[in-house]
Structures are given as C-alpha cells and as structure tokens.
Amino acid sequence: MNYLETENNTKITHFVLVGVSGQPHLQIILFMLGLVMYLITVIGNTLIIVVIILDSRLHTPMYFFLSNLSLLDICGSTTTAPQSLINCLQDYPIISYNACYAEMGISLCLGVTECFLLSVMAYDRFVAISSPLRYMVIMNKAVCLGLTGISWTIAFLTSVIPMLVTPVNFCGHNVVNHFACEMQAVLKLVCSDTSTSLVLLFVGSIFTLVIPFSFIIISYLRIVVAVLNIRSTEGRLKAFSTCGSHLTVVTIYYGTLIYMYVKPQTRESEDKDKIISIFYGSVTPMLNPLIYTLRNKDVKGALRKIAGKSKA
Incomplete structure (x- = not known):
C-alpha cells in the first residue's frame, strides 16, 4: 500500500477512530451488544458448517451455498468486530494506515462476495422449486463450484483492485467518524479530487448491489408463480417458509447497503450511518444462523441427530 504525502511532505501513518468516544456509558452498552452479536455469529455459523459437513443428507447445493454464506459471515465479522470491540473501550483509538486499508479491502x-452469493442462492431456490426433478442435474457439483468461484473473482476485481489503483490524498486529515475503517467514512477525509472515485464507487455499487438485488427480486417473483402452481398445501407452505427466511436476510442486507452506497455522498459525517452499518456488519451475520436453523427442519433434525450421538 502506498503512503500518500501531504502538503508539508509528511505522511499519513495512522487514523483516529471516533466511534462513541467520550460517552463511557454508551461505549459499555455497545461493547456488550457487539460481543453478544459476535459470539452468536461465530458460534451459530460455525455450528451450521459443522452440521452440514457431518450430515450426508445435507450435502446438497442449497446447503453448500449456505455453508459458504456462513463462512463469509464468520470471516467478515472477524475482520472488523474484534478490533471494534477493543475500540469501544478506548477514547479515540488509533489504527495504522496499512491496517485500515487492509480492513477496508477485506471487508x-x-x-x-456475499451480495453475489445471495443472488446465486435465489437462483438455486428458483431451480429447486420450478424444476425439482432436474434440480440435481442443473445444480451439479461443477456448477455450484463455478458459481461460487465466479462470485469470489468478481468481488475481488470490483473491490480490491480499484482500491489499490485509485490514488487519494488525505492532506493530514486522519480522524474517522466511525467504529471501524468504513470506506464511506474514510473517503470523506480525502482532500484531493474524488469525483472519479465517487463515480467508480457509484457504478460499482450499481453492479454489485442493485443488479444482484434486482435479479433476486425477479427470481422470487418467478418462485411465487411456481409455488402457486404447487397443488399440495403442505408443499406450498414449505416452499414459502424456505424462501421467506432467505428473503428476510436479503432485505436487511441489501436494504442497508444500498442506502449507504447508492445514495448521494457528502463530506459531512452522519451518526446514523454508523448505526446503519451495524445492521449489515453485525445484525445480518448474526441472523443467518438463527433464521436458517430455527426455520429449517432438515438442519434441526441434523442437530438433534448429532446431539443424540454425542450423548450416546
């Protein structure tokens, strides 16, 4: 990562994170809430991965994508949550320039990747409901691995590469009004011409947020049509239950991200942006294991089976 010089030839070597500095009671509350959400995220998503690996009945495309989603949630939360929790106990914590940019790039x-994976999961559900007899043929192992690999590749090309090649100049401004190195908060400190960066960010947001979300909406509209053609009431309810849990996660995740990254950007820092970032950074990863386990008979059955073997 290149350090960019300021007007007096000094270098930005660190950033100061404001968070809720100077509000000790709020710091403690956020620390406790953040710790609980992080533990639920890691334990819950790890449990899903373990159950899917151990139970051969869950070795299907749907659960393959679900295990990838759980892995993404664990990695994403671990990238920012531990450092943010430590920052909650400090006033104006400091993070190095390279660490800040690494955190932004990884996050x-x-x-x-999660945006594209959620759209892949929507397509998987559409195929399962509209073509149940050909489902395993269409969504074979090669297709599943290919769709997952494409999601990771596109994410890297549209996020990390632009960050590395787009020059910015902070001119000595290094106070970030956020809990962590959130890209929107850091970009507000840039004093050089950011018109190109903002255009690239907007175009990238359309490609990685609006287009996948639109694809998901279209997929679910087609799923609704397919479900309504199911004669069995039980089958119709099961299909709606499975897709409803997926749609709940999608709505929270995409809704908050689109609000943050597609709306017109200003240099003014807004406290509500910090609150909104908690939803897609902490709440959604925590909800995934709760929604997919509490509302899924197959996963609950696998959990009981594994628990029974453990007792025996």
Missing part, C-alpha cells in the same frame, strides 16, 4: 471483498 469490501467479503461483502461483495
């Missing part, structure tokens, strides 16, 4: 790459 952005994982976030974009």
Whole structure:
C-alpha cells in the first residue's frame, strides 16, 4: 500500500477512530451488544458448517451455498468486530494506515462476495422449486463450484483492485467518524479530487448491489408463480417458509447497503450511518444462523441427530 504525502511532505501513518468516544456509558452498552452479536455469529455459523459437513443428507447445493454464506459471515465479522470491540473501550483509538486499508479491502471483498452469493442462492431456490426433478442435474457439483468461484473473482476485481489503483490524498486529515475503517467514512477525509472515485464507487455499487438485488427480486417473483402452481398445501407452505427466511436476510442486507452506497455522498459525517452499518456488519451475520436453523427442519433434525450421538 502506498503512503500518500501531504502538503508539508509528511505522511499519513495512522487514523483516529471516533466511534462513541467520550460517552463511557454508551461505549459499555455497545461493547456488550457487539460481543453478544459476535459470539452468536461465530458460534451459530460455525455450528451450521459443522452440521452440514457431518450430515450426508445435507450435502446438497442449497446447503453448500449456505455453508459458504456462513463462512463469509464468520470471516467478515472477524475482520472488523474484534478490533471494534477493543475500540469501544478506548477514547479515540488509533489504527495504522496499512491496517485500515487492509480492513477496508477485506471487508469490501467479503461483502461483495456475499451480495453475489445471495443472488446465486435465489437462483438455486428458483431451480429447486420450478424444476425439482432436474434440480440435481442443473445444480451439479461443477456448477455450484463455478458459481461460487465466479462470485469470489468478481468481488475481488470490483473491490480490491480499484482500491489499490485509485490514488487519494488525505492532506493530514486522519480522524474517522466511525467504529471501524468504513470506506464511506474514510473517503470523506480525502482532500484531493474524488469525483472519479465517487463515480467508480457509484457504478460499482450499481453492479454489485442493485443488479444482484434486482435479479433476486425477479427470481422470487418467478418462485411465487411456481409455488402457486404447487397443488399440495403442505408443499406450498414449505416452499414459502424456505424462501421467506432467505428473503428476510436479503432485505436487511441489501436494504442497508444500498442506502449507504447508492445514495448521494457528502463530506459531512452522519451518526446514523454508523448505526446503519451495524445492521449489515453485525445484525445480518448474526441472523443467518438463527433464521436458517430455527426455520429449517432438515438442519434441526441434523442437530438433534448429532446431539443424540454425542450423548450416546
């Protein structure tokens, strides 16, 4: 990572994170809430991965994508949550320039990958409901691996590469009004011409957020049509239940991200942006294991089976 010089030839070597500095009671509350959400995220998503690996009945495309989603949530939360929790106990914590940019790059790459993976999961559900007899043929192992690999590749090309090649100049401004190195908060400190960066960010947001979200909406509209053609009431309810849990996660995740990254950007820092970032950074990863386990009979059955073997 290149350090960019300021007007007096000094270098930005660190950033100061404001968060909720100077509000000790709020710091303690956020620390406790953040710790609980992080533990639920890591334990819950790890449990999903373990259950899917151990139970051969869950070795299907749907659960393959779900295990990848859980892995993304664990990695994404671990990238920012531990450092943010430590920062909650300090006033104006400091993070190095390279560490800040590494955190931004990793978080952005994982976030974009999740955006595409959620759209892949929507397509998987559409195929399962509209063509149940050909489902395993269409969504074979090679297709599943290919779709996952494409999601990771596109995410890297559209997030990390632009960050590395786009020059910025901070001119000595290094106070970030956020809990962590959130890209929107850091970009507000740039004093050089950011018109090109903002255009690239907007175009990238359209490609990685609006287009996948539109694809998901279209997929679910087609799923609704396919479900309504199911004669069995039980089958119709099961299909709606499975897709409803997926759509809940999608709505929270995409809704908050689109608000943050597609809306017109200003240099003014807004405290509400910090609150909104908690939803896609902490709340959604925590909800995934709760929604997919509490509302999924197959996963609950696998959990009981594994628990029974453990007792025996």
